[in-house]
Amino acid sequence: MDLGLTGKRALVLGGSRGLGAAVARGLAREGASVIAAARSETDAKAWIAQEAPEVAQRLDTHALDLSDRASVDALAAAMLAQGGVDILVNNSGGPPPGPAAETGLDLWLKQFEAMAGHLFHLTGRLLPPMLERGWGRVITIASSGIEQPIPNLALSNGIRMAVLGWSKTLSAEVAAQGVTVNLVLPGRIHTDRVDQLDQAAATKQGKSREDVARTSQALIPTGRYGRPEEFADAVVFLASMRASYITGSKLRVDGGMIRGV
DSSP states (O other): OOOSOTTOEEEEETTTSHHHHHHHHHHHHTTOEEEEEESOHHHHHHHHTTSOHHHHTTEEEEEOOTTOHHHHHHHHHHHHHTTOOSEEEEOOOOOOOBOGGGOOHHHHHHHHIIIIIHHHHHHHHHHHHHHHHTOEEEEEEOOGGGTSOOTTBHHHHHHHHHHHHHHHHHHHHHGGGTEEEEEEEEOSBOSHHHHHHHHHHHHHHTOOHHHHHHHHHHTSTTSSOBOHHHHHHHHHHHHSGGGTTOOSOEEEESTTOOOOO
């Protein structure tokens, strides 16, 4: 199936590793020109160097620190100077674990800025060229915690609900101008982040990380963690020409982990 991504220009945040790197790789393999933005350009360049030359030539990097407004504005300015992007994949990574009752205001504000406020700001800056061209994709990587709050992840559960409300509101505002806006909700996709969460749970419970992982996987109908490329395939489809009538939605990629309908 031709996804119609050849010649499209994409910006993927958090593109140095994990889900962001997998999405950037998937888009480039489908013919898009991709900028992987991250704090560590070195890490992004490392995985790009492992790609086939015809794919690697469509990949580039840009520095980005989502906790720093100046860094976000510098990225926006650089993209706009080149005509903007057609596809924006918002990916902020995850905050530290912790219970709601013990999370202080300063941490809430700091994490909201990096995980939500600066994403809203960057999207607003990059939207005008999409609207002018009558085509665009805004895809935000969120969390299954939107559907079912995850224990001990108060910051993620709370802040990503704000991202959900923003995404749904924006989708209705720009749909008639050819821009779709969607959320993708990863379940337990096997990345460094999942290993860190499993280790945190293991430390708290006095177990090994492997034992915690086995228990977690047993609760997933597929019986395993997802692979980053499986998650990326869903994002790449939403970014494609084939997904032109899908907007304002949230797509679970979780192996059936969320049992609610």
